[in-house]
Amino acid sequence: MIDFKNVSLEYPVTRTLALDDVSLHVGKGEFVYLVGHSGAGKSSFMSLVLKRALPSRGEVKVAGEPLARYRGRRTALLRRRMGTVFQDNLLLPHLNAYDNVAFALRVTGVPGREWPQRVAGALRTVGLEHKKYALPVQLSQGEQQRVAIARAIVGNPPLLLADEPTGNLDPDNSREVLKVLQNVNLRGTTVIVATHARDLVETFRHRTLTLRKGKLVRDDPYGGYAL
Numbered sequence: 590m591i592d593f594k595n596v597s598l599e600y601p602v603t604r605t606l607a608l609d610d611v612s613l614h615v616g617k618g619e620f621v622y623l624v625g626h627s628g629a630g631k632s633s634f635m636s637l638v639l640k641r642a643l644p645s646r647g648e649v650k651v652a653g654e655p656l657a658r659y660r661g662r663r664t665a666l667l668r669r670r671m672g673t674v675f676q677d678n679l680l681l682p683h684l685n686a687y688d689n690v691a692f693a694l695r696v697t698g699v700p701g702r703e704w705p706q707r708v709a710g711a712l713r714t715v716g717l718e719h720k721k722y723a724l725p726v727q728l729s730q731g732e733q734q735r736v737a738i739a740r741a742i743v744g745n746p747p748l749l750l751a752d753e754p755t756g757n758l759d760p761d762n763s764r765e766v767l768k769v770l771q772n773v774n775l776r777g778t779t780v781i782v783a784t785h786a787r788d789l790v791e792t793f794r795h796r797t798l799t800l801r802k803g804k805l806v807r808d809d810p811y812g813g814y815a816l
C-alpha cells in the first residue's frame with residue numbers, strides 16, 4: 590500500500606531535514622503505529638503520503654504507483670481516496686453527526702440516494718448510529734473524534750491516516766477511538782496511526798515504526814514503545 594525508497598524530506602526555507610533516507614513498506618490491510626519524539630518526522634511522513642509535500646530525494650509509492658506520476662486532478666482524487674483523521678477533528682459545527690459524515694460523500698460526488706445507507710454504516714462502525722441527530726457541541730470529545738473517523742471512512746478508503754487521533758482525549762475515550770480504528774482495519778482498510786500515546790501502543794499491539802530525528806530507527810513487527 591505504501592512504499593518509501595530512500596526518502597528524504599528537507600523543508601526548503603528552514604533547511605530542516607525532517608526525514609532522512611527512510612525506506613519502508615506497509616502492506617495492504619496492515620495496522621501500523623508511527624512513533625517518535627516531537628519533531629521526529631511523523632507528520633512529515635503523512636504529508637508525503639498525501640502528496641502535500643514532495644520528497645527531496647527518493648521515491649514514494651502508494652498502491653504501487655509513484656506519487657511523482659500523479660498530477661493535478663489525479664492528485665486531488667488520490668487524496669480523496671485516503672481517509673484522514675487529525676487531532677483537531679474540525680467537524681462542521683452547524684451540522685449534525687449524520688450531515689457531517691454525509692458531507693464527505695457530497696464533496697466526492699456520491700449520489701444522494703446512496704447517502705443514508707452509507708452514512709448509517711459508517712456511524713454504526715464507530716458506534717454512534719444513535720447520535721446521528723446530535724450537533725458536535727452535543728457530543729463528547731471522544732464521540733466527536735469518532736464522527737470524524739466515520740467521515741473519514743464513509744468513502745471506503747483503502748488507506749486511513751490518523752495523525753495524533755487521541756491527542757485531545759482522556760484515557761477512556763482514547764481507548765474507544767483506538768478500538769474503532771482497529772475495527773476499521775478489520776474491515777480491510779490499511780491504517781497508519783502517528784501517536785505519542787505510549788499506553789495505547791503498548792496495550793493494543795501492532796507493528797510499530799519509530800522515527801528519531803527523521804531516521805527510521807526501529808521497525809518492530811510485534812509493537813512496543815521504545816523511544
Ligand SMILES: Nc1ncnc2c1ncn2[C@@H]1O[C@H](COP(=O)(O)OP(=O)(O)OP(=O)(O)O)[C@@H](O)[C@H]1O
Binds near residue numbers: 625627
Ligand atoms: N512546513 C515546515 N517547514 C519547515 N520545517 C518544518 C515544517 N513542518 C515541519 N518542520 C520541521 O520538520 C521536523 C519534523 O516535523 P514533523 O511535524 O514531521 O514532526 P512530528 O514527529 O510530527 O512532531 P510532533 O509529534 O510534534 O507533531 C521538525 O524539525 C519540524 O520543525
